[in-house]
Amino acid sequence: MSAGGAGRFARLRHTLLGRRYWQRYRFTTNNEVKLLRSGDEFFEALIGRIDAAGHDVMLETYIFCDDEAGQEVNDALLRAAARGVRVRVITDGVGTARLKMFEQWPLAGVDHRIYNPHLFGRFGFSRTHRKLAVIDDQYAYCGGINIVDDYENNGEKLPYRRWDFAVELQGPVVSDVRDAFEVQWRRIRVGHRPLESMRPDLAPHDTASLGSLRRRRRRRNEALWAGGEPCVAFVARDNLINRRAIEKAYLAAIGQARHEILLANPYFMPGRKLRRALVVAARRGVMVKLVIGRKEFKALDYAVPFLYHALLRAGVQIAEYEKTLLHGKVAVVDSNWGTVGSSNLDALSLMLNNEANVVLLNDPAIGGLREAILGAFADARRIDEAHYESRPARLRALSWIAYTSYRVAMKLLTVGGYD
Template sequence: MTGGGRRRFDRLTQHLPGRRYWSRYRFCSGNTVRLFTAGEPYFAALTQRIDAAQREVALETYIFCDDPAGRPVSDALIRAASRGVHVRVITDGVGTQRLPMFNDWQAAGIEHRIYNPHIFGRFGFSRTHRKLAVVDGEFAYCGGINVVDDYDQNGARLPYARWDFAVELQGPVVADVLEAIDVQWERIRIGHRPALAPPAVGGSTPQAATARFVRARSSAGTAASGRSSDMRAIAEPCIAFVARDNFVNRRAIERAYLTAIGQARSEVLLANPYFMPGRKLRRALMLAAQRGVDVRLVIGRKEFAVLDYAVPFLYRQLLKSGVKIAEYEKTMLHGKVAVVDSNWGTVGSSNLDALSLMLNNEANVVLVLHPEIDQLRDAILAAFDESRRIDEKHYESRPAGERLLNWVAYNTYRLAMKLLTVGGYD
């Protein structure tokens, strides 16, 4: 990085907290990305890769269901193990029930470990909420899609497929995904943090990749049309796999969001089902809107009643800062995605709430200058247009009873999360 590039990077990021921790993840180039916008094509691709596996399959998921989506994946895992492939599966002790198919896995030679089998276990209240898979060290998967039927929501039939995303990755970043699964596998076995391997040779630091991102945007300007193609002509696309845990990467995903939002010049698009971030992330969104960035939030509803009442408490400050908010009710919004300036995007498992940002094991992929960002951007904008827009005047005229309910729900949630995170949630 040139001296001028370093100074520009420092000016852009000096207000962001915790910069000394950014080396916990790396950006690398030379990867290919395939974006999935629903579970059905994702499971079809995953089972195809598992059926072609020759050496190893590793899968980690919060939910694995014995349903029309889960059974084909389970069958593919069993077929792979039966022909001598080393198959490992990690499920969460709360997210996934004790299924009869576990016995079939054992009989086929599949190794299966359960993360934190009880609500409070040796890892405290933490869950593994990640949705990851690696096949033969060549293909990796990351996103928000659990192994569950797209149309099922706790036994009820959704009117449309669940709104969710995942990516298939090929290239150097696959090694980082596999390392995260390996670390989790050993963590479950020994109950504490295993030694971490050094990053693979050929990756770049987050600082260097961010500087390339900033220089590219500076050269191309901030016009809404043609941004992505211009960026790809100026700088090389790169990817970072960002995993959150309670050992060395406690704030990694939150800081990835803060970095991108803090540098936004024209647009921040964010969709998340459980929007209860702490003050730092809310402040970053409000500051972006106040400096003229078009900030749009798509928020999911109708899964947890307490959040349906608590989340609107946050709307007042956001709306006054110029943030545009819409509530998505067409189907279950489960995707955890964002796009900044059409050049930066993220897909993963992390909600923007206390559990995901402070307690659970999560994993996101950050894309910089990849063409799939355009497709992700279009999907978020379409969801925003299909959602119920929150009007500031209508919001301020809510009945007193509803305002009180919002206040009580938010402060109850905040108190509970401060207790669970030992004061970490703000």
């Protein structure tokens, strides 16, 4: 590519992404974090903030259901719009059906955009799997909770509410969540209006110092980690710049673990780097506990156990959670690092979909998250290595076929990115 072409491409990327988004993620101090342990807690907090909003409400979600929870959130959005609040909502074209309420939104003043309306669209096969909200630039939400009733799953009643989490944020990190939403809002519309109408927030000549900025940010992040002061980072994943941001956040934490790694995830199909990091941590004496969801996708129920062999041999403790639907995507390392977000540990989340996690360092909310993961591990069915290795040949073969099929399919979808 010529120097002129490279410069134009750099300016285009910056125009689409903005300054802060270019720099992967940053840790900030002086934030307040509240851990929300269920949809009930999340919806109560979210609707309360929307009802108190004075000028701006932003919401991005993969699933927006026309059920009791969805109607309550919808009513709050309509009330806000009626007060003159600017209300913007992003839903996913596959995750959310074309609901009747959407027809009402434009008339009521709710601005709605759909990310990738078709299975294969302008953004390829990717989905927006993020669950975000920003209220008046003062409060932000991030987690794994969709706009859906806690006890419903694909038309079936769950025995207990979903095991899921979100966080309510106040402080400097809120602006990072807002920036990510604004980027998504612009990206969805870029095909419908001139690129020049999207104003960048960094002069083009400043992009030359991007590498230096990233190095300084990395050093500052490391200093904050070592310093013991509570801090928060918002980590967004996309297919433009931040392709491996969430995976790298996990790898950094696992690589520095000294005592304990607790990880809960419904779709545990990470690539080799993350699996190897867990194995290495366990072999150096770190206690590693994995809580894995079951009974949502039968193919994964057969494929995921194929990965257990190497993990169990290294000393990783694995438990399958079947009490209710495990939907939370959370982890705690050494009681001083934690993450809550939308990203599963599978190829779709780590390599294809738009995702968002919050990373906590030395924050008091980590204690509650650790307690919840340990509780789920105690409630789950522990995988015994001897029993696992003695599985019938038919079941082992079925597991290999399911895993191999998944891996081939994901390599095709991610154009070889998934390892």
